[in-house]
Amino acid sequence: MSLTAKPIQAHYAYQQIAEEIQAQILRGDLKPGDQLPGEAELGTMFGVTRSTVREGLRQLESDGLVHRPTPRRLEVTLPQADQLTTRAGRAMALMKVTFRELWEVTMVTEPLAARLAAQHATPAEIDQLQQLHAEMLGCEGDMDRTIALDEQFHTQIADMGKNRVLGLAREPIALLLFRGFEQIAPSAPRFYKRQIEAHSNIIGALRDADGERAEKWARMHIEDFWRGAQLAGLEDCIALSPPAVS
């Protein structure tokens, strides 16, 4: 039997403060929107100096559990999705994940997103998506803009599925994968056009609320992306770090 021993981490004052406040948030004693006392007051409450309190607060801010709308207000807040996305994206870039890894997962997330979107999307949302698509048609050549819009297109579909878990899980992955577009496009002349067509077909399926079809087209879309990546020789290349959000 293997001995399991978790390293006991020193209980520094600033850490304890962060943990205590965090515990109260998770327990529900402090709810998002609640305002916290000033640093000085927190100091007296916990029996430490303001410097120590500040270090603890910096950690909580970084965790996204508290937030400063203005330097004078310190309030409890939900971790923001984009913050999690940034962290996860950075981590994956640093661990040098390959496009293959990204793609394998995307092959299941995007079709799922499409199916859910077909089930839950409102006409207004689909119109918005269509508008995004139209905008994308108009900027062939502008690579950065194209990538951004592509990313947005897929994220929009995921949002339409009304599944926040999927949204959180797929976002950093998609962000990294679709950045490959840039390297693929030059190697595959007709690639761009095929991507656009696929988007059109997905929108069509969404309009008909046809989950099966939406899913199928999304799958083909991502499969096609992979063929492009293969042509560009990206398969086992490592993904680039995503653009900083924070």
Place this chain on the structure above:
Amino acid sequence: MSLTAKPIQAHYAYQQIAEEIQAQILRGDLKPGDQLPGEAELGTMFGVTRSTVREGLRQLESDGLVHRPTPRRLEVTLPQADQLTTRAGRAMALMKVTFRELWEVTMVTEPLAARLAAQHATPAEIDQLQQLHAEMLGCEGDMDRTIALDEQFHTQIADMGKNRVLGLAREPIALLLFRGFEQIAPSAPRFYKRQIEAHSNIIGALRDADGERAEKWARMHIEDFWRGAQLAGLEDCIALSPPAVS
């Protein structure tokens, strides 16, 4: 035309320090394992006081980009997976995601994990999995232990697939979903046994390196879990906060 305005965030000294170091890490100038200068030296380098440096460092530590093996050593490190898992899990719990959302995503991640595992697993890894399974057979009744082992079983499979992206994405989700086991078991007498059987079948498929079959069994396994959740009336219940890791 809609006015787009991204909130201008004040760049405090401590923030700039964190950002600068972070940038150097992402750029590759600082590599994991590298040791950073002491706080005092960093202070003189950046032209600020030690207090200010410390606040920036607390942020980086919380981000998982630097790490203190001991108070005297401050070294660059890769963000640890369990840290990301904790953050994501906390976030999902705080945003009160439902079991349905968790399940919908798990329905695609676990089958994928099983398929990849069938393709990449080594016999030794499968033996290890078998051992885990055996251990699970021996602790019927001990709910916490069962849940922990179940979680471990699925995580092990995901690891066997050699896809780190999938590993990162599914972990927090699975952690939250499988905690539902506890509430399901009482409502469904035969539930526990069926879960065990499914695990057996998955192991069998892995031994035969039969990706299709592994995927199919994993899907059925998760589908069955959902039936249990329905019996327990969990569908739109919100998931509980996961056990703290950090």
Place this chain on the structure above:
DNA sequence: CTTGCGCTAATGTCGGACGTTAAGGTTCAA
């Protein structure tokens, strides 16, 4: 009731201080 002003207090940053202890070098013994 809204607008403008001024005051208060909290924040960001600074400088310095102290006990504790880890890191690294030194000494000594095997």
Place this chain on the structure above:
DNA sequence: TTGAACCTTAACGTCCGACATTAGCGCAAG
């Protein structure tokens, strides 16, 4: 020579006190 015990140094965690800046709030004026 090598390894272990020791010692010195300096870096860390924490504290104290201070200051300029400015956000927040109350009050007066329109």
